[in-house]
Amino acid sequence: MGRQIDLSGAEIRADPGDGSPPIFLPRQPAASPLLALDIGGTLIKLVYTASCGGEEELRFAKFERRRLDDCFDFVRAQGLLGCNGTTTGSSKENMTLKATGGGSYKFGDDFRQKLGVSLDKLDEMDSVVSGANFLLQNVPGAAFTHMSGKRNSIDISPDNLFPYLLVNIGSGVSILKVTGNRKFERVTGTHIGGGTMFGLAKLLTGCKSYDEFLQLSQKGDNFVLDLVVKDICGELACQKQGLSTSTLASSFGKVITSMKKLADYKPEDLASALLSAFTYNIAQISFLVASLLGLRRVFFGGSYIRGHKSTMDNISYALDFWSESQMQASFLQHEGYLGALGALMSYGDPRDENLNLEESQEENSHEAAGPTDVTSADEHNDSNIFPYLLVNIGSGVSMIEVSQHTAFILFIICALALLSAKNNLVR
Incomplete structure (x- = not known):
């Protein structure tokens, strides 16, 4: 059995608003580094162990998938290949790194040729759930709410964690019902996620990176393009019917009757309208799924969020609105690294010894009940x-x-x- 990670006493010591700060592992023995990767449709996420002031910590890094060589350079520069992972012999060519995500298949040969390592490919959903459970069960302050610009940490007892709904938003969206450690069901998902939004953003605004898109959206006004209830009914009718005049009726709806062309709109307004459209839609789908499953606790993860305040506020507002304040959106400090965290946790886990992807899927298949015909x-x-x-x-x-x-x-x-x-x- 390989090395195990001692999670006891894990804590975040930096300002919780600082993106993805290190997680200190005060009881983890000093040793050669461990590295795990989540290679998704847009990003490569890395989680690795490192020494700091005599203590071990988990560190985080990410690269755009099209910059794979930059990722290789980073791994070499940080010395992350020194006795990393598991080996089947004494040579580096027999070294194996834990990896998840679809890109672990596509780029397996590149890792072998450029770094001389093999990738032990783990089930993506199993890794995401393991990463979320690690944060929720072992890291105080890893979960929080974000409403109207205000962030509040939440403490959840491990005895009262399950079940919950995990909405993982990356290039697409996966929605999972989690009932325990390694016990989950992928309930549904949608292909219209962060990848779709950023693809449209590149076409409409010319932005070159997702972070640039988020910065643009902060400066924009989505109501330049979005149709609200007041635009349809008039302010007086809204008052008579008890409707909020600012309730969003149709994203980009004002464009239908406008004589403006694309070049007449500011990129920041287009970015703001795109972000609100996708965020509200994902939040509403999450509400509908949680309602059908009878769940009130909903956690949002994935690189779509990136600690972006407006994104979290929009998700929180939408979930609160549709549930009539019966549900609350919760977020995770390292939301974009759940898959990589779960992959890292599998080092030294006896349940993962000789467990391939097909066996992992079979292990969780009993959790995914098929559709039931409830038609009377x-x-x-x-x-x-x-x-x-x-x-x-x-x-x-x-x-x-x-x-x-x-x-x-x-x-x-x-x-x-x-x-x-x-x-x-x-x-």
């Missing part, structure tokens, strides 16, 4: 159409559960409207 006999009867879900797609999208009772009310309203119109014609 009445619903199978074609003559009974109620209840059903009405999805009304206009400038925005409304979803309405229609029962026989609500349909009758709608029929009466429509009949009265037709009668009124007929009377007006007679006059």
